[in-house]
Amino acid sequence: MCSPTGESTPHEAPKRADDGSPKEPFPWHIGVYDAHCHPTDTMTSVSSIKDMQARLLTIMATRGQDQDLVASVAEQHGVTDLKELRETPSGTPKKVVPAFGWHPWFSHQLYDDSKEPQVTDVQAHKTKHYSAVLSPTPEPDFIASLPDPIPLSKFLQETRQRLLAHPNALVGEIGVDKAFRLPWGKVDESSRNGDLTPGGREGRMLSPHHVKMPHQVEVLKAQLRLAGELGRPVSLHGVQAHGVLFDTLASLWKGHEKEVVSRKKQKMIAKGVSEDFSSSDESDDSEYGLGEPKVKKPYKPKPFPPRACLHSFSGPPQMLKQYLDPKIPVKCYFSFSTAVNLGTAGGEAKFADVIRACPDGQVLVESDLHVAGDDMDGYLEDIARRICEVKGWGLEEGMRRIRRNYEEFLFG
Template sequence: MCSPTGESIPHEVPKRGDDGAPKESFPWHIGVYDAHCHPTDTMASISSIKNMQARLLTIMATRGQDQDLVASVAEQHGITDLNELRESGSSETPKKVVPAFGWHPWFSHQLYDDSKDDEQEEEVTDVRAHKKTKHYSTVLSPPPDADFIASLPDPIPLSKFLQETRQRLLAHPTALVGEIGLDKAFRLPWGKVNESSSSRNGDLTPGGREGRMLSPYHVKMAHQVDVLKAQLCLAGELGRPVSLHGVQAHGVLFDALASLWKGHEKEVVSRKKQKMIAKGVSEDFSSSSDEEEEFDEFDDLEFGLGEPKQQQQQQHKVKKSKKPYKPKPFPPRACLHSFSGPPQVLKQYLDPKIPAKCYFSFSMVVNLGTAGGEAKFADVIRACPDGQVLVESDLHVAGEDMDGYLEDVARRICEIKGWGLEEGMQRIRRNYEEFLFG
């Protein structure tokens, strides 16, 4: 989602080339992957996906109104495996979508944790209304009045949502869990949107803010954490990566993840100890993962880095097969989308003991949309490992504007990293493929 206030960001493309200097042609042919976007918020734009220069869009679900929309777009445009993604020239309209199913923290109040239901409820005339009032009075702060509660939808059992999400993930083998996370800044908007009003923008999917004023009510962090951790556990169960939202909650978000991988940390062996053991017996200290790597035909020739395959196979180890995935209480990979923290927070996620690999994606609308974001952007990009940086649009409408945002942020990253555009987009492409497929 594009803004911590809940308002959609206008999709005006930032101007490029204002200094008058000629721009190097952007290498769309390499394959540009949008790691996080929301075009199902504007379903009228979906037909433009086939004409976009971007090779792939990772489309996020956020709330009750868009879960089925994301699934329907994936059924029409979704990839099923890595080979299909790479075969971009095999048809006039290649598959271009990876879906993500999850419940955004802005809407976390609409889920109630039925695992905490009281065994004995007090006797009331209207049980449904009583449970609704009790739920919203518990998870919102300050406690809302009756009129505000009446404007909210009936909450959905968390167990029901998780069951439905599991089925969607199983139906879409490349799907992520997302957008999920924590947000301390967001406040709920006032009132309901009149969906039958002639003044309403009918192109927008219902359920968003749609210009409503913000109330003083926010979702308590404890409830957000419960909803987040339930979805992280589902991702760990099915071995799916996640796309994470974090606004003014960097410490709480890290702690929530750390609580799930506690007891599963990797053993970090010093180089000195590795050398001592190497003199006696051969032992692999590269990872404590249960996955076993082998190597096959994949090599960097696919990215135009051009060495004979025999040399590439000696220099680049690439996964061929793995042992069957063992469910874990945490996701195998996570992308912190539009990462807005300082370098020291980013570095928390790079601890070699962490058993989940973390990636960081960046967008124009969030990372470069304010003076504060602009000021720290270069330092954050320099702190991000070359193999863990991704690009995204975070835009609510597909088409030319989305391509423009992707190009702009990619150019900025390549400039800061000192990469040529060809080299940089090859790196970012590989990063995304590793994030998605492991």
């Protein structure tokens, strides 16, 4: 759900020219994890989840209309723990991890009720709110077409309850977006596609109005703090606002930076203490590249999430590298999709450089599609093959690495 125009991503199977030689069979048996998708935007496709070759789908909520839908799909198809994920074959119906969050495209629909706790005149408040958070200032008719704004505290309370009900759930999709513009008017109910969950663009023309960045940041920070409180990873959206996204995260972890131990000091410590300074890339090479599940330490709430995935990361390599500073207390992962990263000539041109800059232990794959089934499998296979090609990995080796990366992202 990363197109700056607000359209859902296409769901035709990816088509790529090749030299006509037979492709190496794709190792679905290893377990392929989709780090970011939106099948609840097309609820009629959800029944196909159980038949997909992918082992796991991380399903994002984005707005008011889909929060309960994501929860309902997770109740039916949710994965309970790492053991179940590893030991159950891909044919199981249990293959969903939910994510609950409010997407920046819809951030205008929330208002900070800590600044205005009592609303006595709903219409006057609606006009005041949308006039303050949208640019250019909208006309009365446009404001009238928008839903009544929702208190931010109400959304956060409901999200906390959903996260507690789903112990493996992420916070997402959340973030910032400078390119997105709101669509004009309301959807014509007489002609709308009933297969689609309400609340999306649904073919409407785009208006000139966008959500002011300070408001997007305010909504983002509130959700990041919630993730930090509960120790949940987050799935982040950033379009034409990579600096703003990084600065927002950095403002929350300020004062919590990690001490960086120099190589010289590591050697000095190693002489007297058996201490492991190895990176996550040096994990064991047992079957499927997986070790025993880690024993989790008690989590201490923080003002920032423990782990973050920058989904369909579209920034340049130098922007990626700033998230890899060893002082940062948030471990950052980067997921890539055919739909976004290879959907334009510009994305295709920088793809290989970005993949090469991404550490082996922090790369993930995703579809970012709004419909489950064969097309979603096709997009996952396509982006995985491309990443393995750039990295110089065999398919089995690459999918073992990516599987291990996702498990570390999700479970820590």
